[in-house]
Amino acid sequence: MSFNDNVKVTPSQFVAGNIDSQAEQDAKALQTQKWWVLGITFLVVLVVGMIWVWTRSPVYQSQAIIHFSYGQQVNSEQAAVPTEQITLNNQRLTSNRVIEALSLRLLNQSYLSIEPEALAAMLSTEENLNSRIVSLYASGEEPAVLKPVLEQWISLYLDQLTQETVSNTEETISEGQEQLVALEAKIAEQRRVIEQYSEENNIISLERDENRVLAKIKGMGAALDEAETMQAEAEAELDSVRQSINRGETVIHPEDQRRMDGLYSSITEIESQLALLGQDYTEAYMDLDPAIVGQKRKLAGLQERYDEAELASQQRYLEALQRTVSTSQQKQAQLQSDLDTLGKDAQVFNQKLEEYGRMMNSLEQLQLQFQTLQDQLIQTEVQNPYQPKITVLEQPFEPGYPVSPNYWRDSAIVLGVAALAGVCALLLFSFIHRQRTPPATMTSYHVVPNAGMTLEHQRAMQEGLAHQQNAQLGHSKTPLQLGQQSAEPLRLLSEQDCQALFKASNRDGKLVVGLLLCGVAPEELLLLRYQDVDVQAGTLTVAGDYGRILRLHADCLILLNKGAATADDGALIFSERLDTSQLDQLVVNIAHDAGLPFPDQFPVAAIRHTYLTYLVKQGARLNDIEQVAGFVSPVTLSVYRQVNRNGNTLDVSQLETRFPLV
Numbered sequence: 001m002s003f004n005d006n007v008k009v010t011p012s013q014f015v016a017g018n019i020d021s022q023a024e025q026d027a028k029a030l031q032t033q034k035w036w037v038l039g040i041t042f043l044v045v046l047v048v049g050m051i052w053v054w055t056r057s058p059v060y061q062s063q064a065i066i067h068f069s070y071g072q073q074v075n076s077e078q079a080a081v082p083t084e085q086i087t088l089n090n091q092r093l094t095s096n097r098v099i100e101a102l103s104l105r106l107l108n109q110s111y112l113s114i115e116p117e118a119l120a121a122m123l124s125t126e127e128n129l130n131s132r133i134v135s136l137y138a139s140g141e142e143p144a145v146l147k148p149v150l151e152q153w154i155s156l157y158l159d160q161l162t163q164e165t166v167s168n169t170e171e172t173i174s175e176g177q178e179q180l181v182a183l184e185a186k187i188a189e190q191r192r193v194i195e196q197y198s199e200e201n202n203i204i205s206l207e208r209d210e211n212r213v214l215a216k217i218k219g220m221g222a223a224l225d226e227a228e229t230m231q232a233e234a235e236a237e238l239d240s241v242r243q244s245i246n247r248g249e250t251v252i253h254p255e256d257q258r259r260m261d262g263l264y265s266s267i268t269e270i271e272s273q274l275a276l277l278g279q280d281y282t283e284a285y286m287d288l289d290p291a292i293v294g295q296k297r298k299l300a301g302l303q304e305r306y307d308e309a310e311l312a313s314q315q316r317y318l319e320a321l322q323r324t325v326s327t328s329q330q331k332q333a334q335l336q337s338d339l340d341t342l343g344k345d346a347q348v349f350n351q352k353l354e355e356y357g358r359m360m361n362s363l364e365q366l367q368l369q370f371q372t373l374q375d376q377l378i379q380t381e382v383q384n385p386y387q388p389k390i391t392v393l394e395q396p397f398e399p400g401y402p403v404s405p406n407y408w409r410d411s412a413i414v415l416g417v418a419a420l421a422g423v424c425a426l427l428l429f430s431f432i433h434r435q436r437t438p439p440a441t442m443t444s445y446h447v448v449p450n451a452g453m454t455l456e457h458q459r460a461m462q463e464g465l466a467h468q469q470n471a472q473l474g475h476s477k478t479p480l481q482l483g484q485q486s487a488e489p490l491r492l493l494s495e496q497d498c499q500a501l502f503k504a505s506n507r508d509g510k511l512v513v514g515l516l517l518c519g520v521a522p523e524e525l526l527l528l529r530y531q532d533v534d535v536q537a538g539t540l541t542v543a544g545d546y547g548r549i550l551r552l553h554a555d556c557l558i559l560l561n562k563g564a565a566t567a568d569d570g571a572l573i574f575s576e577r578l579d580t581s582q583l584d585q586l587v588v589n590i591a592h593d594a595g596l597p598f599p600d601q602f603p604v605a606a607i608r609h610t611y612l613t614y615l616v617k618q619g620a621r622l623n624d625i626e627q628v629a630g631f632v633s634p635v636t637l638s639v640y641r642q643v644n645r646n647g648n649t650l651d652v653s654q655l656e657t658r659f660p661l662v
Contacts, residue, residue: 030433037429042422049414058402062146064136064154065394083129085388090127090134093157102156110148123153133393143399150396158390176377183370190363197359201352231328238321245314256313263306270299491601493610495660501602502661504594507559508577509586514556516607517659521630522583528573530564546630551658614659616640619648627652
């Protein structure tokens with residue numbers, strides 16, 4: 001194969017001098033813009049932040065501390081009283097009523113006009129329950145005002161506490177004691193009446209179970225319920241057993257289940273032994289062997305014993321259930337008779353018990369009133385000893401220095417924020433305005449062969465020369481175009497590539513790769529049926545104009561055998577899971593999962609090309625390939641004339657038609 005000397009070479013060069021110069025100028029302009037964005041953003045944020053920091057007025061703060069103390073030591077039950085009172089007083093110090101009264105008092109006594117809203121923002125408190133102190137704070141921009149505000153605040157609150165402290169008078173305590181005496185007399189009279197009533201009617205307690213009559217009725221009722229439940233369960237079980245017997249089933253008594261299981265295990269063991277012997281010996285020999293005949297007799301005896309024991313257990317089960325039903329019926333009738341006898345006595349006793357309950361409720365109400373009144377008197381008596389004494393530990397003062405803001409710290413924060421804002425603006429600008437990369441310089445040549453040849457012959461000659469060159473250099477890629485299968489050069493896969501594809505495949509992927517590498521043409525894949533597979537012979541029958549029998553890999557046979565076990569008769573191997581447009585993507589996805597380089601170069605046509613090359617390398621004649629791989633166009637076959645067969649020419653029967661996948 002050669003070309004005519006009349007060859008035309010057309011060079012096409014793109015010089016990048018001007019492009020590089022323009023790109024360099026654009027890069028410099030873009031860099032200048034970036035510096036402007038960074039600088040302007042930094043300066044704007046810095047100036048605005050500094051203005052905000054240094055234009056704020058200084059804030060001063062005055063403080064006072066008050067302490068809560070108690071005249072006597074509280075016991076464990078009253079240990080929470082100081083904590084509760086300190087928390088309550090801390091909340092009341094900033095209440096709306098106190099703030100409004102303070103605003104009015106400042107105006108009348110200190111001639112300071114401060115609205116309640118401004119006072120609420122100015123004043124704050126902080127409690128310390130462990131030390132029993134409350135710290136009072138007044139913050140504002142005028143230090144001379146803070147001290148009188150705190151002084152009036154403390155004075156006002158102490159005056160209000162004094163006014164709100166109410167002392168119990170002796171008259172109030174005397175009235176409460178008289179009420180206690182009257183209640184004690186009523187309680188004693190009510191107790192006497194209740195004791196007399198309970199003795200006359202034999203009432204022990206309001207609890208129904210503690211009274212003899214009701215306890216006896218309750219016990220008999222529970223026994224009756226138990227008898228009814230037993231009867232219902234026995235009748236249901238008896239009906240179930242009878243239904244099972246009518247259906248021809250055998251019911252075994254639960255007590256006989258273990259013995260029956262033992263007989264059944266012995267029978268099963270002998271049957272398994274005879275089955276194993278049946279695999280090694282004929283039926284005639286087994287009828288003559290004394291040991292085997294003995295086993296069969298023993299099996300028959302055990303089976304007879306099992307049947308007899310089964311019938312006896314069933315009969316015993318029926319009789320036991322019938323006795324249980326009869327016994328429960330008799331017990332239920334006796335209990336019902338006894339309950340009817342005690343019913344009238346129970347009705348009378350219930351009425352008396354209800355009356356007794358009403359009397360006990362009246363007594364409890366009287367006792368509750370007595371206890372409540374007694375608690376109120378005790379609370380009134382002990383209220384003053386536990387009233388806290390409030391002491392001012394630290395008097396308000398006029399502050400001489402501000403507590404906020406910290407100008408230098410805030411300035412440093414603004415500086416950091418400005419730098420961060422500039423960097424963010426620079427990143428955003430760089431993301432929006434990306435520098436373009438100039439196109440690379442390239443030179444192309446167009447080679448035009450002798451125009452006297454047809455286009456088909458020219459393409460075949462070019463493909464053959466390129467394939468021969470790649471075969472000599474040991475490349476894994478060849479610029480072959482097999483008929484109309486692919487418009488791009490096909491890759492010649494190595495054994496390692498094919499094995500990696502097969503190993504990384506799922507069920508459909510293994511079948512596609514395996515069948516293609518056993519001689520199935522791509523257009524035949526979706527027409528194969530499970531009935532075409534002979535698992536025993538390890539072959540696949542391909543129907544059609546190029547019908548043939550192909551040998552399959554063991555792994556493919558296993559997958560096909562599993563699929564045939566659940567498929568319908570005449571079912572396709574791939575059913576509707578795949579179509580012709582998905583086969584290439586399936587193989588490319590497998591190559592990607594296998595981690596192979598350039599997975600897009602693994603279409604179905606590449607696997608087909610690899611298999612045809614494999615056959616030709618063994619010495620297959622080009623015209624015999626269709627007996628193994630199906631139809632291959634003559635133009636495509638002409639490409640494989642350049643494949644090196646090492647001087648060997650083999651018959652189809654001598655070829656190894658299964659590409660090595662293991």
